[in-house]
Amino acid sequence: GDSVTQMEGPVTLSEEAFLTINCTYTATGYPSLFWYVQYPGEGLQLLLKATKADDKGSNKGFEATYRKETTSFHLEKGSVQVSDSAVYFCALSGLNTGFQKLVFGTGTRLLVSP
């Protein structure tokens, strides 16, 4: 079945550092790919998405490119802020489930220090 693999956390960075959180997936065909962010005590919020190969999703300085050849959707940000500290989830919605559910990775906690 479909699955998502994310890098283990926590990822600890200083403010203004470059961020990469790796995400790879297994799915049939061309799934839609998502990054969600969860701030402490809150539900998940959509950060960005991409629905076809080579699409780049972007929002709030974060970017991720849908790479079909490497089945990856890595999250990047050029300069992180303390306010970016959160848990980040990679997810997909695909043909195997009739696009009727999101399959999530286990989440990666990001800690940004001043």
Add this chain to the structure above:
Amino acid sequence: EAQVTQNPRYLITVTGKKLTVTCSQNMNHEYMSWYRQDPGLGLRQIYYSMNVEVTDKGDVPEGYKVSRKEKRNFPLILESPSPNQTSLYFCASSQTALGNSPLHFGNGTRLTVT
């Protein structure tokens, strides 16, 4: 304000005592779903509903029931809770099937079963 509202936020109960977690959305969304979040496991889908009176099992439905009598409401029922159902629960909704439509999450219900 567009939102998904879950209640209660925190719940402590004893084994075997029936409980209901309510979920309501004000966005006229067709699709609703329940997830549980556990450390190291990410989010796993319990049940989902494509529309009124249409519900289906997710990946971990055992011990749970749902109903969708109205479009806006999707309660989660634990008929006889057990300690392994101690978890953080999220309700979510989406306009349609998830290929392009993002999930909107509630703020979660932390359930402890002793």
